[in-house]
Amino acid sequence: MWITYYVEVNLTAIIIAAILIFQTARKTSRGASSNVVFYISLWLLILMCVGDIAALTLDGVKYPGVHYIVIAGNSIFLGAQAMLAFTWLVFFQVRLKLIRTVVSPRTVILVLPLIFFLMAIISNVFTGLLFTVDSNNVYRRADYIYIHWVVELIYVLGAFVQLTYAIAKAKNKIQRREYISYFLYFIPTLVAGGWQISNFGASTFQLGVAISSLLVFMQIQDGQLIRDELTGLNNRRSLRNYEEAIVSSGEEVNLTLFMIDVDSFKSINDTYGHVTGDEALVQIARVLKKSLSHMPGNRIVIYRYAGDEFVLASTDMSIDVINLAKKRIQEELDSVNSSKVNPYKLGLSIGVASGRCTSTNDFNEILQRADDSMYQVKTRKKRKTKIIRENTIQ
Numbered sequence: 538m539w540i541t542y543y544v545e546v547n548l549t550a551i552i553i554a555a556i557l558i559f560q561t562a563r564k565t566s567r568g569a570s571s572n573v574v575f576y577i578s579l580w581l582l583i584l585m586c587v588g589d590i591a592a593l594t595l596d597g598v599k600y601p602g603v604h605y606i607v608i609a610g611n612s613i614f615l616g617a618q619a620m621l622a623f624t625w626l627v628f629f630q631v632r633l634k635l636i637r638t639v640v641s642p643r644t645v646i647l648v649l650p651l652i653f654f655l656m657a658i659i660s661n662v663f664t665g666l667l668f669t670v671d672s673n674n675v676y677r678r679a680d681y682i683y684i685h686w687v688v689e690l691i692y693v694l695g696a697f698v699q700l701t702y703a704i705a706k707a708k709n710k711i712q713r714r715e716y717i718s719y720f721l722y723f724i725p726t727l728v729a730g731g732w733q734i735s736n737f738g739a740s741t742f743q744l745g746v747a748i749s750s751l752l753v754f755m756q757i758q759d760g761q762l763i764r765d766e767l768t769g770l771n772n773r774r775s776l777r778n779y780e781e782a783i784v785s786s787g788e789e790v791n792l793t794l795f796m797i798d799v800d801s802f803k804s805i806n807d808t809y810g811h812v813t814g815d816e817a818l819v820q821i822a823r824v825l826k827k828s829l830s831h832m833p834g835n836r837i838v839i840y841r842y843a844g845d846e847f848v849l850a851s852t853d854m855s856i857d858v859i860n861l862a863k864k865r866i867q868e869e870l871d872s873v874n875s876s877k878v879n880p881y882k883l884g885l886s887i888g889v890a891s892g893r894c895t896s897t898n899d900f901n902e903i904l905q906r907a908d909d910s911m912y913q914v915k916t917r918k919k920r921k922t923k924i925i926r927e928n929t930i931q
Contacts, residue, residue, distance in 0.1 A: 543593040546740050547586040550747040554582045557754050571631040574639060575753060578624040581617045582750065586743050588613030593740060597675045607670045608662065615667065615685055616658050621746060622692040623651045625726075628753075629696045629719060633703045647695070654688040657681075693727070714782070718756070725749045765841040767815055768822035776840045779850055780900045792894040793859065795849035796907040797825075798915060800884030802845040809880065818845060820883065824873060825849070828865040834858050848904070854891065863887055886915040 558579045561572065592610030595603050627644060630636045636643050661667045666681040700719055707713035729745025763775035771779075783790050799805075799821060806814040822839070825847060829837045834855070840848040849862070866885065874882050888911025892903045 543740050544590060546744050547590045550743040551583050551586045553747040553751060554579045554586075557750055558583075560754065561757075571628055572757060574624050574628045574631060575750075575757065578621055578628065579750060581621045581624060582743060582746050585614055585617035585621060585746075588617060589740055589743065592676060595674065597673060599674060603674050604670060607674050607676060611668055611670070611676055612658050612661065616655055618742065619651055619654050619685065619688050622689040623648065626692040626696045629699060632719065633699060633716070635699065647692075650688045650691050654684060657684055689730075693723070697723070722749050722752050722756075725752070768819055768841050770822050770825075770847070771838060771840045773840065773842055776842065776848055776850065779838065779840075780897065783894055783900065784897055788895075790894045791853050791891065792900065792903055793851050793854040793889065793891040794903050794907045795847075795862070796842075796888045796890075796904070796911040797847040797849065798886045798911055799845035800886055800915070800918065801881075805881050817879070817881070817883065820873060820879070821845075821847065821885070824869045824883075825866065828869040829862060832858065832862060832865075837862065848907075859889055859891075863889075884918075886911050886918060888912070888914055 558576065561576050561579070588610045590610070591606055592614055595607050595610070626647060627636075627639060630643065630647075631639070657666060661679075665679050667685060668679050668682060669677050671677065700716060704713055704716045707716060725745040725748035726742070727745070729741040729743075729748075733740065733742045763772055763778060764770070765772040783792065799817065802814065802817070805817050818841075822841070825839050829839065829849070835851050835853055837849050837851040837854075840850065842848045854862075866887065870883055870885060873879075888907045888909065890903050890906035890910055892899065892906075894900050894903060
């Protein structure tokens, strides 16, 4: 009966992980750092379950070679479990934008407890520090099994502390709400892990991880719905979510919106083709992200609104910060154009509007004013270009 229980729990977790691996490979952008870590964590979950099946179903079975399989199964289970805790910490590091890529100085420091524990697992074959397997092939916890719990606790608490700090330092309610939702991912794993630690012989941790992974996958999928596939920026639906969050807060928000349009984009498409036009939009997205990544004050959120139009949104922006944002965007554009990597010159027309926002009507009115401002800038540019051409002909 117990063997059936162990197999059923682990197979259930394996099936969930396998489905998520298939869906992740098929429907999500695995190039994103957080998605890469999530993908790795699913394989670690399967590895952990395989080790658990081998260790528990053969525990106490007297056959030649079983002794080594039980040792290997328990070693794989403990090692994969610790690596899984580490990958989850890195996952939240990326989601909180504490690191940009998986390989970073911070990650190198964080991996040290894991390396120490993996060395302990290897040495356990000779020392029996963590666990032993007796002559009857029965697994027993050893005196230093707590090292395993301590290492996992380091990573779990690390993620909790970072999330709590991020929530406390969130620049707006939208960001704070997103960070609070991350706590939900821990609940199944913590409940299942706590039960397994306190009830020797129970095998529930992997099922808790599988449920947590399912919650993460649902969040990733939801993120795909609000991301522009070409540029990786937030899309128009995401902008409406932003609007809804502001309106539903019930507070008066000092909102600033930028409406940005790419100059002569139709000419780029007509002259060089739509593939080159798409590449131009990707370059614009990079320009906006790079130039606005370290702005003072509240975070500026970038959206691809439609076609070659982009929207920037933020709150409580002073005139000085607005002008600084426009200046940095232009400087980054000038840098790209001076490099002459493109056969065309990139230009942007930027309109800005600010105002108090408490309703959808307020939001739409500010957006319309930003749009009108952008078209005024574009009209002035066209007139200037026309005058220059006429003077050149004369």
